[in-house]
Amino acid sequence: MNARDNILGRIRSAQQSATAQTLASHLAQHPRGPLPPQPDNLLACFKKQALKLSSDVLEADDVGEIPSLLARYLNERELPVRGVCWPAFADMQWSAAGLEMQSRPARNQDLVGVTGAFCAIAETGTLMLLSGAETPATTSLLPETHVAVLAPRRIVATMEDAWDLLRREQNQPPRAVNFISGPSRTADIEQTVTLGAHGPYRVLLIMAPL
């Protein structure tokens, strides 16, 4: 007997196993638990929650404004103006705004990473990113500044809504679904919250009509 058979055998003999049918119906229906009230304004709710979790939020009236908004944000904080972006943003007029942006996955030395997002969740001010060849996970992780460009129409109320969107558009989850809620942090030393642990020190959300 191997460990698998032993463990499952002990469990089986300890309880009357229900039929596989109950699993199938629960899996097919995947019912939702108690939900928060639907917010009146998804964008306003998302912004409020994101700010609470120490994300910065900027709004662009037009996609073309994104490079200059980002340049101003970085310059105000005396941050480096070099970085990497997802391929979807490779054609933006970065250099015209004084930014040096390469379209490739992030490496250790990269200090600014620009990504998009699959969607965002108003309830907690959270970004949902899917891993993939065109959406490398390192870009939101290794740099000290993570910039996410997000379309307001992709804000949903809850994580449950986000799962439904994923089921509709992708069929199954990719290798990694990463929910990001503000800059990385730790409170391990004296329970004092410090922003910037192993991931980004700051997260900038640029809302733009993509």
Added chain:
Amino acid sequence: MQNTSLQFKKQVTVKLADVRLQDALSRLQTRFVGGRAAVISEIHDLQETRNAAAAIRDRVLNNLEQWLLHFEQQATARGAIVHWAENGDDANRIVAEIAAQYGVKTAAKSKSMVSEECGLNDALEQAGVAVMETDLGEYILQLAHEAPSHIVAPVVHKNKEEIADLFAEKHHKPRKTDIAELCREAREVLRPAFLNADMGISGGNFLVAETGSVLIVTNEGNGRLVTTLPRVHVAITGIEKVVPTLEDVTTLLRLLPRSATGQSITNYVSVLTGTKNQEDHDGPEHFHIILLDNGRSSLVGGEMQEMLRCIRCGACMNHCPVYQNIGGHAYGWVYPGPMGSILTPMLGGIEKSPDLPNASTFCGACAVVCPVKIPLPDLLRKLREKQMQRGMKSRRETFMLKAWAWLALHPKIYALASRIGVRIMHLLGGREKLIHTLPGAGGWTDGRDFPAPSGKTFRELYQQGKHK
């Protein structure tokens, strides 16, 4: 990890006298107890959500074999390899074999209490794999060669001065005392460990049966790094962590970080499914999931099964007056506080932890804050019953309980005995109305005075009141 809970009482005396520890524990109380209180009310209908969370856990536990099989099938279909481990040694052997299979020399690890159960780090070092803990708290403990004292905040027992000394000594850098600077220094020391590691080791907060995914919640980002950069990822977790669907896990996620650290959501929630695609630039090529039993299956189907609902938030220990005064190390194993006082004897043997089920005042705070409504005081009481049945109580305690039972069944003698008792104790109290030593009750009076009774029993006072 070695179970030293036999030394519980000795440890308690040491910990109560430890001024630095007492200071650290008071901080935990304000930050975690206050933090939870501030955000738990954000949940629209807290009681309904707790009921739903308990029901989700029970759905799985009542049919654990089928849910485990479904998880295994889904995870395997996506390219993960699922292993089953009877105990810690079994799990360590499996990880060492995986390391050997892929020629792994270095591993970077995010926080996993299940791996602490196994003593995984020592086993891997022996197998020639250098392991680096990357959670800041666990990294500090690895440098100091200490065990965690809290399941969420493992280094809560240390203050920043101690950590500053430790970093200065181990990093050979000028001593820093600013917390942000200490964090920055750890980040810079650990970054190469992530980049160079052949293998990433993580725990698993939940296993999603629907998709075959391992879900981990982290704040520091180290959990994302160890599951993204190395070419091999090993996730190790308990067999009870299965949750049916993505919706079910979402309900639990509304409760877990709020109960644990007073956050509405952790910075990162990562749902990891299968291995990287050929065209992907990042992600592990090999994904192994180890499901550890280590005594858990013995709780299935029995009167202690509710304990397996536990989602490891730590709220029960944060709110426990016993934990708040003695800290986690006194409990002698990985899991402290009320949940540990049940898990340690249940997983490691009741005989090896005789004091833990009794390390509770039954105040009930743990059950009130538990997000999955585990009746912790009831389970502790059941353990005490088991101890009684197995004759584990001292002869003195057994005699006292029997004597009390006899008295309670003879009301007239009980009334007489208590009338005499309170009068003697009243006299002993003197003008201060405090008893400094009481024969047979040194356990109480060694540490504090016993308030003397007024000299009359409740029944006498009640009768007096009636005639007024």
